[in-house]
Amino acid sequence: GTFVSLMGPSGCGKSTLLRIIAGLETPEKGAVERGFKELSMVFQNHAIFPWLTVRENAAFGLEMKGVPLAERNRIAEEKLREVGLIGPDFDLSNSYPNQLSGGQKQRVSVARALAVAPEILLMDEPFSSLDSITAERLKTDIFRLFKKYNMTVVMVNHLIEDAIELSDEIIVLSKAPGTVKEKIRVDLPYPRDNRSTHFFSLVDKVRSLIEE
Numbered sequence: 001g002t003f004v005s006l007m008g009p010s011g012c013g014k015s016t017l018l019r020i021i022a023g024l025e026t027p028e029k030g031a032v033e034r035g036f037k038e039l040s041m042v043f044q045n046h047a048i049f050p051w052l053t054v055r056e057n058a059a060f061g062l063e064m065k066g067v068p069l070a071e072r073n074r075i076a077e078e079k080l081r082e083v084g085l086i087g088p089d090f091d092l093s094n095s096y097p098n099q100l101s102g103g104q105k106q107r108v109s110v111a112r113a114l115a116v117a118p119e120i121l122l123m124d125e126p127f128s129s130l131d132s133i134t135a136e137r138l139k140t141d142i143f144r145l146f147k148k149y150n151m152t153v154v155m156v157n158h159l160i161e162d163a164i165e166l167s168d169e170i171i172v173l174s175k176a177p178g179t180v181k182e183k184i185r186v187d188l189p190y191p192r193d194n195r196s197t198h199f200f201s202l203v204d205k206v207r208s209l210i211e212e
């Protein structure tokens with residue numbers, strides 16, 4: 001039920017660690033203890049299928065689990081509403097990815113991840129390819145859904161301000177080969193004031209650890 005950000009210098013292994021947790025890569029040594037039954041992942045580059053509609057993309061994980069068509073469409077449409085792709089006067093569920101903006105594609109990816117009701121949600125720099133306004137809106141929606149479903153979120157991020165704004169804990173990794181350099185508890189109340197002295201002091205602390 002906590003929001004954790006992984007940060008560190010480029011090439012230190014943040015995304016690799018995330019992929020190992022997801023079971024997409026095998027560690028050369030060591031082990032991962034998985035205390036959860038269901039996880040899903042939001043990739044940096046959307047990773048949605050161009051030949052499927054928005055609804056079909058959102059329902060893909062459910063289809064792989066053998067969920068009947070009517071049920072998976074119901075769940076997919078519910079999640080698409082939650083991420084803002086279906087509204088009172090618009091419906092993008094029958095659109096194809098080439099008809100969507102970058103932010104909308106990332107929202108499809110989030111809807112697909114949420115559809116399987118994960119206990120842990122992994123996110124690999126989900127805002128990095130978006131403009132600042134789109135990223136801010138998506139960040140707000142992801143945090144709202146994190147609170148609603150009480151998931152554990154592990155996010156790789158290179159934007160220090162975003163990590164502090166969202167996270168309960170920030171794990172800073174050293175340069176390659178990456179090891180845990182420091183764990184920082186972010187004890188600011190929500191919603192967080194990103195102009196406060198405490199906020200800026202945390203930004204400086206994280207930046208100095210990464211740059212050392």
